[in-house]
Amino acid sequence: MSTSIIKNRNFAFMWFGHLISHAGDAVFMIALPWLMLDITGSKSLTALVSMSAYLPAVLFGLTAGVVVDRYNRKWIMIYSDIFRVLLVTVIPIALIYGFISPLLIGVITFSLSTFSTFFYPARDSLIPHLVTTEELPAANSAISVSGQMSHLLGPLFAGIGISLFGLTHLFTADAISFLFSILLISLIIVPARSVPDGEHPPKWQGIVEGLKYVNAHKGLRLLLLLTFVNNIFIMGPAIIGLPVFVREVLTADFGVLAKLEVAMATGMIIGSFVFWKLVKNINPISILLFGIVMDGITYTFLYFTDTSFVAIFVLLIHGIGIPLITVSRTTIIQSVVLDKFRGRIFSMIYMAVMGTTAISVGLTGFILEFMGADLLFLLIGIGAALTVVIGFSPGLRKLNVKK
Secondary structure (H helix, E strand, O other), rough: OOOOHHHHHHHHHHHHHHHHHHHHHHHHHHHHHHHHHHHHHHHHHHHHHHOOOOHHHHHHHHHHHHHHHHOHHHHHHHHHHHHHHHHHHHHHHHHHHHHOOOOEEEEEEEEHHHHHHHHHHHHEEEEEEHHHHHHHHHHHHHHHHHHHHHHHHHHHHHHHHHHHHOHHHHHHHHHHHHHHHHHHHOOOOOOOOOHHHHHHHOOHHHHHHHHHHHHOOOOHHHHHHHHHHHHHHHHHHHHHHHHHHHHHOOOOOHHHHHHHHHHHHHHHHHHHHHHHHHOOOOOOHHHHHHHHHHHHHHHHHHHHHOOOOHHHHHHHHHHHHHHHHHHHHHHHHHHHHHHHHHHHHHHHHHHHHHHHHHHHHHHHHHHHOOOHHHHHHHHHHHHHHHHHHHHOOOHOOOOOOOO
């Protein structure tokens, strides 16, 4: 990463806060389906509860975008973390005192995601105020590295932690991680952003304005469509398909699932650095499209995999393609969208990602009742790679992205 990014005090606080809280999130996301499978033994019910994590983005995403564009983005992040630490704490308490249930887990998961719906658009909209335009690709790569290091540390911690203090306190660790995030975000000094009160329309009008802005820009519409369709294929198998693949195809335990998650996170860290190098000479849109093809094709390799060692290698390669999609997309939006609309556009992207994830998780859980996880990855991988066709439209390539 560039020297100026490393020396940027405000960005450093955001980076470390992101690293710690995301490590907790990674623990939560790997522990949640395993907990549900332990409690219920039902793949479809596990998928249903997991799906609840993605519905708030659909329900509240547009409103969140208006809030992010209207209010202090730093404090939106802090308040979101405060509520999330309170919610996560309920799970270990419920496990200890014996009142845990699928319904309670579903409600907590839904509520956690509700506050995440405000947190992440606020984060991505705040970054351009902490770094220069020239530093944006490096900053986004650094945030991606932070997130993927978290996904690397999270499964490692989960694999070790479950043997030391059990599944219950993996959720306690997630709650503690949010406390560290709150502390570090509070230390960020945000440059003044003065917006006259007269520029704040009613919330419903702010939503309409955001939708009109997207409608007026064909490239943004295509970016949203590409995100929507691609995530239908990709996300469900990643969240529900992988634990089932470990249990039924590899006939392995939680430790192997943690190793697969670590391998994918390692690949994503590599991919973040690859993006940073590529974006100096290649348009982020081209990197995005290549990442989509790579992401899908590597999924298909799992069909031919029946050992943990090969699966780890496949997911390492698969992980490299993920930041080529996500970091490219973030950089494109930060470069082409006016600041006063960034919160709304990032919220729409978050809606597309999380909403389709909910659909994909639900469909995956249902399909896995009738189809093996290995065959699922073969078919889904081919379909995901083919979604790149949407990106061939001239409208997407005409976006004026600053490198």
